[in-house]
Amino acid sequence: MSDAQTKPHETVDEDRRDFIHIATAATAVAGAGALAYVFVDQMNAASDTKAASSLDVDVSKVPVGGEIRVLIGGKPFFIRHRTPAEIRAAQSVDLSSLPDPQSDEERLVPMQSGEYNPAILVTSGSCTHLGCVPVGPAQGNTGDFGGWYCPCHGSHYDTSGRIRRGPAPANLPVPDYNWLSAAVINISL
Amino acid sequence: MSGHASTYEPKTGFTKWLDSRLPVVRLAYDSFVDFPTPKNLNYWYTFGGILAVCLMTQILTGVVLAMHYTATVDGAFASVERIMRDVPYGWLIRYIHSNGASMFFLAVYIHMFRGLYYGSYKAPREILWILGVVIFLLMMGTAFLGYVLPWGQMSYHGANVITGLIGAVPVIGDSIKAWLMGGPSIGNQTLQRFFSLHYLLPFMIAGVVILHIWALHVPGNNNPTGVEVRKDKEGLKQDTVPFHPYYTVKDGFAIVVFLIIFAAFVFYMPNVLGHADNYIEANPLVTPAHIVPEWYLLPFYAILRAITFNLGPIDAKLLGVIAMFGSIAVLFFLPWLDTSKVKSMRYRPVARQFFFGFVVAGLLLGWCGAANPDDPIIPMGSDKLVVSYTDANGNEATQTYEEYEAAATFREQKMSEGVEAIIAVEKAPAFRFVHLAQLLTLYYFAYFLVILPLLGLRENPKDEPASIHKAVLGHDRAAPAPAE
Ligand code: HEM
Numbered sequence: 159m160s161d162a163q164t165k166p167h168e169t170v171d172e173d174r175r176d177f178i179h180i181a182t183a184a185t186a187v188a189g190a191g192a193l194a195y196v197f198v199d200q201m202n203a204a205s206d207t208k209a210a211s212s213l214d215v216d217v218s219k220v221p222v223g224g225e226i227r228v229l230i231g232g233k234p235f236f237i238r239h240r241t242p243a244e245i246r247a248a249q250s251v252d253l254s255s256l257p258d259p260q261s262d263e264e265r266l267v268p269m270q271s272g273e274y275n276p277a278i279l280v281t282s283g284s285c286t287h288l289g290c291v292p293v294g295p296a297q298g299n300t301g302d303f304g305g306w307y308c309p310c311h312g313s314h315y316d317t318s319g320r321i322r323r324g325p326a327p328a329n330l331p332v333p334d335y336n337w338l339s340a341a342v343i344n345i346s347l
Numbered sequence: 348m349s350g351h352a353s354t355y356e357p358k359t360g361f362t363k364w365l366d367s368r369l370p371v372v373r374l375a376y377d378s379f380v381d382f383p384t385p386k387n388l389n390y391w392y393t394f395g396g397i398l399a400v401c402l403m404t405q406i407l408t409g410v411v412l413a414m415h416y417t418a419t420v421d422g423a424f425a426s427v428e429r430i431m432r433d434v435p436y437g438w439l440i441r442y443i444h445s446n447g448a449s450m451f452f453l454a455v456y457i458h459m460f461r462g463l464y465y466g467s468y469k470a471p472r473e474i475l476w477i478l479g480v481v482i483f484l485l486m487m488g489t490a491f492l493g494y495v496l497p498w499g500q501m502s503y504h505g506a507n508v509i510t511g512l513i514g515a516v517p518v519i520g521d522s523i524k525a526w527l528m529g530g531p532s533i534g535n536q537t538l539q540r541f542f543s544l545h546y547l548l549p550f551m552i553a554g555v556v557i558l559h560i561w562a563l564h565v566p567g568n569n570n571p572t573g574v575e576v577r578k579d580k581e582g583l584k585q586d587t588v589p590f591h592p593y594y595t596v597k598d599g600f601a602i603v604v605f606l607i608i609f610a611a612f613v614f615y616m617p618n619v620l621g622h623a624d625n626y627i628e629a630n631p632l633v634t635p636a637h638i639v640p641e642w643y644l645l646p647f648y649a650i651l652r653a654i655t656f657n658l659g660p661i662d663a664k665l666l667g668v669i670a671m672f673g674s675i676a677v678l679f680f681l682p683w684l685d686t687s688k689v690k691s692m693r694y695r696p697v698a699r700q701f702f703f704g705f706v707v708a709g710l711l712l713g714w715c716g717a718a719n720p721d722d723p724i725i726p727m728g729s730d731k732l733v734v735s736y737t738d739a740n741g742n743e744a745t746q747t748y749e750e751y752e753a754a755a756t757f758r759e760q761k762m763s764e765g766v767e768a769i770i771a772v773e774k775a776p777a778f779r780f781v782h783l784a785q786l787l788t789l790y791y792f793a794y795f796l797v798i799l800p801l802l803g804l805r806e807n808p809k810d811e812p813a814s815i816h817k818a819v820l821g822h823d824r825a826a827p828a829p830a831e
């Protein structure tokens with residue numbers, strides 16, 4: 159190239175270059191961030207997965223002293239129809255002796271009338287230790303406290319689903335549910 | 348690479364043409380044919396080649412399995428059964444893949460212990476070692492994901508336990524867990540992403556393997572003496588032999604022996620390393636009585652479960668997770684934790700004892716991982732039966748028995764009096780698996796965090812040989828008296 163051609167380019171405007179560099183880099187970073195957001199967010203629960211996360215259950219079908227187990231979004235839940243003796247056992251415990259103190263009533267949800275129905279106990283079906291599904295009346299083993307027994311590492315739950323002995327740190331959680339009528343509850347995740 | 352001048356000379360017209368455009372033959376020649384390799388490598392050094400074979404085996408059989416496999420909760424278990432029964436030689440390909448994972452880990456553990464023994468993680472091979480630990484982590488991830496795919500009981504509930512661990516992380520744990528599973532629980536969406544990632548990770552491993560070999564070829568191999576190859580022309584010539592044919596043949600022989608053992612598993616005991624429960628289709632409502640991971644993850648599972656106590660604000664569950672990840676994370680820092688200037692344990696008589704202790708600790712941790720933590724190893728006394736009842740004054744009372752008969756009779760007698768009575772087992776004191784696991788976990792961490800750092804400063808190592816050449820000729824023993 160001849161001198162004549164290169165001359166006009168010899169004065170370099172540094173500020174202008176810096177601006178272009180910074181603007182380019184900033185755009186690239188913003189673009190990468192937006193893209194990363196999309197690729198991270200796609201891993202979250204999809205709309206249909208979320209939509210499948212509540213269930214109506216007719217509790218009048220549960221036999222006294224028995225339970226039914228339902229899966230909501232793949233998670234197990236217990237719906238137990240407690241006998242009067244089981245309810246009494248659940249209510250008469252000295253709360254201060256519990257690893258995770260909660261009264262039986264705190265673990266129930268009032269019906270539309272505002273009254274409690276202590277016969278129906280609804281709890282999560284995954285052991286608070288490492289998530290195994292405890293066995294109950296249908297499997298012929300209710301543990302030392304009459305509720306559930308987790309065979310994985312030996313956690314015993316009482317008739318209110320409270321942890322009494324074993325490695326599990328907490329009571330079986332009570333899910334979000336409400337009474338649609340005297341016989342039907344809606345459980346949601 | 349590696350500073351040694353390329354000795355490749357293309358001979359034909361085509362190889363000359365290729366060499367001036369893409370010198371790939373030159374790269375292969377310099378890396379695997381005329382690569383100067385210490386002449387004293389023993390069979391512990393053949394496991395790198397064996398691992399390369401393992402990775403290729405897994406990728407080849409895996410790609411074939413993927414042609415027949417269905418990644419849906421309704422189809423996965425049946426598609427694996429179809430592979431076993433209907434696909435021509437499907438049983439063989441699946442057994443090679445499932446046992447191949449075990450053989451892969453067997454080889455990687457030997458490879459890593461080799462590195463620990465000969466000090467191969469020390470300067471100038473820190474990056475080489477760290478890349479190895481990265482490969483190990485990716486392998487564990489891949490194997491965990493792969494084990495979920497057949498959608499058996501162990502697949503499902505094992506994955507439940509492992510994802511449950513993430514939930515132990517405070518504050519963000521539950522959202523990360525839901526994000527990984529793509530929903531409230533392990534479901535179809537989880538299986539699909541696990542399949543996709545199980546397909547991807549082995550290729551990432553292959554990528555890291557290339558970096559690993561690159562990082563090997565810059566400083567060159569370590570060797571059983573831990574003494575570096577001399578850099579001068581004469582020294583280099585005395586200390587090394589070309590990779591081919593010396594080590595291609597040695598590695599080849601080791602690979603054949605390894606494949607014989609591999610084949611013995613595939614053809615004669617394809618399921619001994621697995622769990623019968625995984626031939627039952629996953630059922631979220633029924634948990635198998637005893638959930639255990641595959642054998643190669645057992646030591647880490649044992650460390651996880653050994654932590655049964657809280658430490659300040661950190662509860663046992665989280666602490667267990669920290670200990671488990673910490674047990675691998677500590678390997679990344681090993682090059683700087685070991686303060687000894689002497690690489691090979693051959694010349695570190697005290698450190699060697701601790702090393703063998705470490706190997707035993709690793710094996711015993713595996714044993715603890717497979718067992719029920721509460722089972723006694725050394726019982727001290729026998730279990731008793733305690734009958735609890737309410738006595739005539741309305742007080743809680745108990746009665747202890749050795750024999751079930753007597754306890755049951757007493758309980759029945761109380762029941763017939765209208766008194767509620769229950770029998771519980773009172774466990775006799777014992778040295779249990781959980782106690783052993785706690786001691787071993789302590790040793791595991793002490794080895795890296797206390798023993799190696801202190802020993803390097805205080806021990807009295809033996810004299811290292813002057814060179815690899817001298818060591819091979821048996822001149823590495825200390826001279827009886829100054830001869831000069
Ligand atoms: C690092 C290499 C790999 C390791 C350690 C590994 C490990 C495993 C394991 C442990 C299983 C469960 C086996 C069983 O019990 O049935 C499995 C299954 C599977 N893997 Fe891999 N794998 C690897 C590479 C691959 C690759 C590259 C593919 C390619 C797509 C693949 C595709 C599959 C498929 C489709 C299954 C399900 C079928 C079955 O369970 O046999 N794997 N893998």
Ligand code: FES
Binds near residue numbers: 287290324325326
């Ligand atoms: S998971 Fe229930 S006791 Fe461990």
